[in-house]
Amino acid sequence: MPELPEVEAVRRKLNREITGAVIAAAHLVRRPDRKLESRLRGRRIESVTRRGKNLLLELSGGAVLRVHLEMTGNLYTIADARRRPATTRAWLELDGGRALVLDDPRALGRLELLSVEQAEQLDASLGFEPVAREFTPQRLAELARASRAPAKLFLMDQKRISGLGNIYAAEALFRAGIHPAKPANRLSRQRIERLYRAIVEVLDVAIQSTCNAYSGPGRFDAGETFPLAVYGREGMPCPRCRQRIRRIRQAGRSTYFCPGCQR
Ligand SMILES: [Zn+2]
Numbered sequence: 001m002p003e004l005p006e007v008e009a010v011r012r013k014l015n016r017e018i019t020g021a022v023i024a025a026a027h028l029v030r031r032p033d034r035k036l037e038s039r040l041r042g043r044r045i046e047s048v049t050r051r052g053k054n055l056l057l058e059l060s061g062g063a064v065l066r067v068h069l070e071m072t073g074n075l076y077t078i079a080d081a082r083r084r085p086a087t088t089r090a091w092l093e094l095d096g097g098r099a100l101v102l103d104d105p106r107a108l109g110r111l112e113l114l115s116v117e118q119a120e121q122l123d124a125s126l127g128f129e130p131v132a133r134e135f136t137p138q139r140l141a142e143l144a145r146a147s148r149a150p151a152k153l154f155l156m157d158q159k160r161i162s163g164l165g166n167i168y169a170a171e172a173l174f175r176a177g178i179h180p181a182k183p184a185n186r187l188s189r190q191r192i193e194r195l196y197r198a199i200v201e202v203l204d205v206a207i208q209s210t211c212n213a214y215s216g217p218g219r220f221d222a223g224e225t226f227p228l229a230v231y232g233r234e235g236m237p238c239p240r241c242r243q244r245i246r247r248i249r250q251a252g253r254s255t256y257f258c259p260g261c262q263r
Contacts, residue, residue: 002069004163005206005226007053008131010075012211014055015048017077018100023059024093030107039113040065040092052126052162056119064119066112067102073109075102126162130199131207135161137196144184144192151187152180152255155199164199167231168206170256172198174230179262180248180255230256 002010026040044060055075057065067075078084081099084091090102090111102109114122128135128143143160155161155169164172173180175198178191187195209226229239233256234247243260 001071001165002053002073003165003167003206004053004130005168005203005210007050007055007069007163008207009210009213010069011048011050011055014057014075014077014100018045018057018094019047021045021094021098021100024095026090026092028090028111030089036113039063051123051129052158053165054122062116064114064116066110066114066119066122068110069104070106070108070110072106073102073104075100077101125159127158127160128162130161130164131203135200137193140196140199141189141192144187147184149184150181150250151178151184151195152250154184161199164203166253166255167228168199168202170231171229172202174198174258174262175202177261177263180250180257182263230258232256 022044023040023042026037028037040059043063046058046060049056049058053068055067055069057067059065067073069075073089077094077098077100079098081091081093081097084099084101085103087103087105087107088101089104089107089109092100094100102111128139140161144154147154147157147160149157151173152169155164155172156166170180172195176191176195178187178195206226212225227239230245233245236245237243238245238258238260241258241260243258245256246259248255248257
């Protein structure tokens with residue numbers, strides 16, 4: 001599943017490629033919707049932004065096209081619209097025969113047109129952007145103080161912090177030396193500051209890695225170089241203390257951690 005770094009890599013690439021382009025026509029292949037198609041036609045793409053894992057194409061005339069990639073979706077441009085992949089769920093005709101394609105083998109990705117007010121509501125419903133300036137150690141401390149949830153679930157709650165998923169929550173806790181089951185409100189101020197630095201570092205490295213690797217359409221992981229210390233490494237030695245990485249279940253999902261380094 002694309003996490004925040006992958007979605008951010010897609011955003012940066014698209015923002016360079018399609019800002020200023022005009023939508024000549026829209027085609028919703030999966031669920032044809034003539035009304036939506038005609039509302040998209042003729043609008044100019046002003047910029048591509050992101051909120052949590054939502055890609056937001058800000059359009060002329062006061063509308064925002066929201067795309068959520070869900071499990072298998074990808075959004076990219078192709079030079080020749082006629083060469084769309086078979087798994088295209090929606091596509092926009094741009095200038096010079098180019099197309100913006102929502103390619104999604106499992107067809108779970110979502111696409112909807114929001115008014116500016118609806119986009120503001122979406123913004124208000126999501127937690128802090130962990131890569132934005134508004135996210136500070138102080139903010140993290142305030143959020144943690146108000147939550148008895150285990151640290152890992154606390155980090156993944158999108159109403160508190162937006163866009164931190166299973167992989168990077170586990171990696172941030174490892175870097176901060178915090179046990180995933182430790183209640184958030186019992187973390188000392190010092191440990192909160194370590195956790196803050198770990199979150200920012202992990203996302204920074206992950207975004208760089210994904211941006212470098214995002215060379216071709218439809219590939220999220222080819223060539224990514226983010227060093228996973230614990231995620232998916234059950235039974236393997238911890239890179240720091242050599243104890244075996246353990247896996248536990250939290251809210252139905254796997255959590256990986258080092259019993260030696262994380263308390
Ligand atoms: Zn360890």
